[in-house]
Amino acid sequence: MEPKDFLKNFDKRMKCVGRYAVLCGNSFDKKTWKEYGIETKDEQMNMLFTLLLYIMEYSLKEEDCTIDDIALFLEDISFEYYNRKISFDKSRDFARFMVEEVLGNAGNSMYFKVFRYETKSYGEVNIRYIDNKVVYQDGGVKRTSYFLTEEGYNMVLATMEMENNLKLTVHEMLFKLHLEKADYNKAVEDIKNVFGQLRKQSQKIQEAVHAVKRNALSYSIEEYRQLVEENISTVVETREKFNMHREFIEEKIKEFEEKEMNAQDFTAKEKENLNSLRVIGRYLTGTLDEHQKILGQHFDLKKLYDYELENYSNMTMVQRFPFRSGIYDKILKDAALLINADRILNPLFIGQTDKIFNPEKMLEFQKKLKKSEVPEEETQLDFDANAYNLEREQKHRERMKKYEDSVRVLMYELSERREMDLKDLSTQLSMESREKLIPTAQIFREIIIEFLTAGEIHLHALRKEQEGYLMDTSEGFVLNEMLLTVTEEAALKKINTIYIEPCEEVPPVYFKDVKDEQGNIKNIKCSNVKFRCEEGQ
Known part of the structure; x- marks a missing residue:
């Protein structure tokens, strides 16, 4: 008997229910809540979703979200909104409790049983709200950063009570409607929701890649087909729309900026609208970047899935036999057979070694995870880890200094000329300035590409954004951060906007005579790039 139409895909519906059921089950029976002044189940749910929204905000911005960050947030909202004053240490314990014990289930996997009417049986679905990764902060300090998984995004975004396949389209329609009505505050929320949907799609592809790497056969063809269709529809149907939206927003920003400069009565409401338009512009740029990222991930997944399935198909053609009974037992009976052992071992060395295999790791000193109760004799090692780390940090600082000097030369030349191109710099710079501008061909190329990718940089907006919250310094080269550092100098602080075009x-x-990373002298050829700046307060 076929299930009723309304019971089809019942397991998918129950998976949505399971996200909340598992979270409630993990939370309601724990007495620890009372230690932090939370007495009811309602308060528990409100606090958990407050935390999930906070983690999602950091996940969308791809910023680190450590236990200390969460503790500061909990300390602030507990005092400001719930009238509960708790210390930072207690807030950190509270953060660990919610993240590790409730959302993380103390490190144990979480499952929810869903009934499948098509097969008349129960099946288990895995529920995981957050994941973590190791990051390095403050000069190489190792920290754990938390971010939302696809399930976490689904649960938070599903509180909008909307079908998954309609969310992106509906949010885009609402965004367009609010733009037409000039309700820019609501349009900001709409574009954030759109960006969140795209980020969730990107997260879904990443998790699919991990699933295929673990076991390609566990990832069904149907799952792959659905994901591919989602990727194509996401990129094809919406990219052109958001390009048009961005052009519209850029025109509106220019109108408001011209009015701000020329009109004497630029109202507070108009100023608020201008700020909202700039936020929308940044999110639209991020949305288009996310489109490109999804497209790249789509092709990476396709290539990986084809490769893994091909490997599995090749493995089925290999003839297998029991090593113990076929070889080991026979050699034990007749040791003279060892003379032919090379015929068995030779095939092991015919194939190409996997690129991720590192023979040096075989010879490294193995550290114990748990200290022995019996003290061992001290061993003198030739390798000094501290010296190595200091040397590595020193090299990193020197490399970042090269980036900074190169950007500084560009900014000083741009500040003096107001408009220039690379051809001007190639013929008019002194030898000393040119060496700073091009420390190596690779560094110079990376800086120019970052400028071209940005196209237009509003330093005033970046400074204002930096004032709003404390920004963690990135480990590698980030153009916006470097520009903020360099333009703090008095001579460069007047630069407001930078335009870059090929x-x-x-x-x-x-x-001519440019060094590469290995110190070799070469002549390099590159496309000409034009720089232009505008000054202002």
Whole structure:
């Protein structure tokens, strides 16, 4: 008997229910809540979803979210909104309790049984709200950062009570409607929701990649087909719309900026609208970048899935036999058979070694995870870990200094000329300035690519955004952070906006006697790029 139409895909519906059921089950029976002044189940749920929204905000911005960050947040909202004053140490314990014990289930896997009417049986679905990764902060200090999984995004975004396949379209429609009505505050929330949907799609592809790497056969063809269709529809149907939205927003920003400069009575409401438009512009740029990221991930997943399935199909053609009974037992009976052992071992060395295999790791000193109760004799090692780390940090600082010097030369030249291109720099710079501008061909290339990718940089907006919250310094080169550092100098602080565009019809520029990363001297050729800046307060 076929199940009723309304019971089809019942297991998918119950998976949505399971996200809440598992969370409630993990939370309601724990007495620890009372230690932090939370007495009722309602308060528990409100606090957990407050925390999930906080983690999602950091996940969307791809910023680190450590236990200390969460503890500071909990300390602030507990005092400001719930009238509960708790110390930072207690807030950190509270954060660990919610993250590790409730959301993480003390490290144990969480499952929910869903009934499948098509097969008349129960099946288990895995529920996981957050995941973590190791990050390095404050000069290489190892920390744990938390972020939402696909399940976490689904649960938080599903509180909007909307079907998954309609969310992106509906949010885009609402965004367009609010733009037409000039309700820019609501449009900001709409574009954030759109960006969250795209980030969730990206997270879903990443988790699919991990599943395929673990076991390609456990990832069904149907799951792969659905994900591919979602990826294509996400990129094809919405990219052109958001390009049009961005052009519209850019025009509106120009209108407001011109009115701000020329009108004497620029109202507070108009100023608020201008700020909202700038936020929308940044999110639209991030949305288009996310489209490109999803497209790249789509092709990476396709390539990986094809490769893994091909490997499995090749494995089925290999003839297998029991090593113990076929070889080991026979050699024990007749040791003279060892003379032919090379015929068995030779095939092990014919195939290409996997690229991720590192033979040096075989010879490394193995550290014990748990200290022995019996003290061992001290061993003198030739390798000094502290010296190695200090040397590595020193090299990193020197490399970042090269990036900074190169950007500083660009900014000083741009500040003096107001408009220039790479051809001007190749012929008019002194030898000392040119060496700072191009410390190596690779560093110079990376800086120019970052400028071209940005296209337009509003330093005033970046400074204002930096004032709003404490920004963690990135480990590698980030153009916006470097510009904020360099333009703090008095001579450069007047620069407000930088425009960068390629000069496609102009011949390429040549730089002679440039070093590469290995110290070799080369001549490099690159496309000409034009820089222009505007000054203001």
